[in-house]
Amino acid sequence: MTDKLIDRNPDILGGTPVFSGTRVPVRILMEHLEAGDRLDEFLDDYPTVTREQAVELLARATTALVGDESVA
Helix, strand or coil: CCCCEEEECCCCCCCCECCCCCEHHHHHHHHHHCCCCCCCCCCCCCCCCHHHHHHHHHHHHHHHHHHCCHHH
């Protein structure tokens, strides 16, 4: 599966979901945040990931977990 944010390709890290156009697994962002790192620290460590990609991933994760509360 490929979309503009995430690639899942068996030829890239065995199909691990990565930020599109990179070899950076999306789980790495979550691991950084879990460890208490700021988003800017993650982006400094992985400059191939854009701020827009990281923010969109977090927005999607939030929607998946809590839904769209603005629909209430």
